[in-house]
Amino acid sequence: MLVLHWRGMEKTRRCLTSLRATSYQNSHVLLVANGSPDGDSAQLATEFPEVEMLTLDRNYGFAGGCNRGMEKALADQADFIWLLNNDAIAKPESIEHLVKAAIANPEAGALGAIVLEGHSSTAEEAGLGEINFKKAKTYLRKTGQDKSNSQNSTQQEKGGYSCSWLSGSNLLLRSSALSKVGLFDERYYLYFEDVELCKRLTDAGFKCLLVPGSTIEHEGNASTQGGLSLWRSYYHSRNRLLFFMQYCSPSQRPIALLSIWGHFIKHCFTLPLRGKAGRARLKAEWLGLNDYYSKRLGPATCLDWCESVKL
Secondary structure (H helix, E strand, C coil): CCEECCCCHHHHHHHHHHCCCCCCCCCCCCEEEEECCCCHHHHHHHCCCEEEEEEEEECCCHHHHHHHHHHHHHHHCCCEEEEEEECCEECCCCHHHHHHHHHCCCCCCCCCCEEECCCCCEEEEEEEEEEEECCEEEEEECCCCCCCCCCCEEECCCEEEECCCCCCCCCEEEEEHHHHHHCCCCCCCCCCCHHHHHHHHCCCCCCCEEHHHEEEEEECCCCCCCHHHHHHHHHHHHHHHHHHHHHHHCCCCHHHHHHHHHHHHHHHHHHHHHHHHHHHHHHHHHHHHHHHHHHCCCCCCCCCCCCCCCH
């Protein structure tokens, strides 16, 4: 089990505490301190002595931070690697259900739990990842939700539902599948890296399987609050282009491009009406588009102003 920590000590504590209660005993927790503030690693190591620590010299983003952890897990010959966001809380039986489903479905390269998104009192279930190439959009659907307008088909398998992609908030990856397709694409840095890895897995003949017996509670975007929420606008804008221009067919690409730019042009008229916050978001989106076309990928170098913006 691999947990990535950058900020949010209390969230990481809750996540690691939930893993202590897991019903699956043949597991090991690796906490990757992804350029986190000084003192975090030592404090967490003291509070959770059973957890192995990997301290990185800087923030490698979600993709790079997870990759450093997965490289270690693969070197240690782990059969499966369960990525779990530090703002997620796992039910005790979650990992056991995932591993059982993985063993029963050897063609599954990635498996995920049902995600209860939001606060517990108002949480909504999601998890079935879909990709609409014409609209250049990705979705996380509920099981059984009407998908009549979707280009993707969802099939019920032994112990779960196959789908196009699974959320990186929790992702059980088969090591043998990773050895064939590789790890996260670090050009994404943050957002869309889970969609892209799942696309490579399915293109290679593996399945992505949502396992309803497994559940996590996920707060969502916990590390990008306040001014850092503008990071989401930037990386989503840039990486949406990166993903769809890479994976759309030649006939789909013009339509997808029109959808992406149409969305941005709409925001050019609507976001300024929302005051300072809207204008800041529009700036972040434009920087994302500009960096994509300028081939500036990986960690952004133009977002220093975001954290000082009060939204």
